[in-house]
Amino acid sequence: MNCPCCSGKTYEECCKPYHTREKYAPTAEALMRSRFSAFAIPNGEYLMETTLPSKRKYHSKKDLQEWGVRNTWTKLEIVNKPSLHKVEFKAFYTDENNEPQIHHELSTFKMIQNRWYYVSGEFLE
Numbered sequence: 850m851n852c853p854c855c856s857g858k859t860y861e862e863c864c865k866p867y868h869t870r871e872k873y874a875p876t877a878e879a880l881m882r883s884r885f886s887a888f889a890i891p892n893g894e895y896l897m898e899t900t901l902p903s904k905r906k907y908h909s910k911k912d913l914q915e916w917g918v919r920n921t922w923t924k925l926e927i928v929n930k931p932s933l934h935k936v937e938f939k940a941f942y943t944d945e946n947n948e949p950q951i952h953h954e955l956s957t958f959k960m961i962q963n964r965w966y967y968v969s970g971e972f973l974e
Contacts, residue, residue, distance in 0.1 A: 853889035854882035855925045868895050873965070877958035878931040880965040885925045885940055891917025901959055901966040919945045934958050937973070 852863035864886040866872045867879070874880035880899060887895040893914025900908055924941040931937070940952040954970040 852882075853886040853922060853925070856882060860886070868892055873963070874899075875965075876931075877934055877956075877965055878927065878936050880958060880967065881931075881936045881938060881956055882925065884967060885922065885938075888913075888917040888920070888940075889922035893917065899965070899967055901961075901968045904968060920950070928953070 850860050852858050852860045852865075854864055856863045864883040867874050867883040868887060868890070874883050884896060884899060887893075887899075891914055893910040893912075896913040896917075897905060897908060897910045921943040922940065923943065926939040926941070928937040928939060935955060935957055937955045938953075940954070942950050942952070944950050953973040955973055956970045957968040958965050959968050960966075
């Protein structure tokens, strides 16, 4: 199967090794792509594990899993060349009312002990 993150690779050679913890995402962009795929699969546990530990109290594995289930994730677009700690992207999906949606965000990531974590996101118009 093609990877949901739209890398052009198969899921097995792209995001699956991160989801199965065989390896960690080497860049903020790779982590962001793997998180998009985790919404598409869905994999709420991976989404919680890759959220910065101090920010996890603002999220719930159940809510993350349900958001993945309720929506059909169709496309990921990297908007600008990612910087070391920030990635701007558009996530295209169809919501539970069958309405097309675009989630446009500038996400911030942080590396701790050679692992990238999602810190926060700024919604963009």
